[in-house]
Amino acid sequence: MGKNSMAKIISFLMWLTGLIVALTIGFAMTGGTLSLPVWLGGAALAIIAGWIVIITTLLGVILKIIELIK
Secondary structure: HHHHHHHHHHHHHHHHHHHHHHHHHHHHHHHOOOOOOOOOOHHHHHHHHHHHHHHHHHHHHHHHHHHHHH
């Protein structure tokens, strides 16, 4: 295994870790497990932010797949 292939594997693992964390946080916010204090917008703002995280994460996955295909 060369340095380039090891760097690609590490890069993929870091990307996958970020993907898992982002989806975990997004789903926790939309499900009510994670919420914000009332003075920061409360549960409604947390749900909106959670959906933004989920949608942008999935969009990032789609764009990465398109990039790999090209």
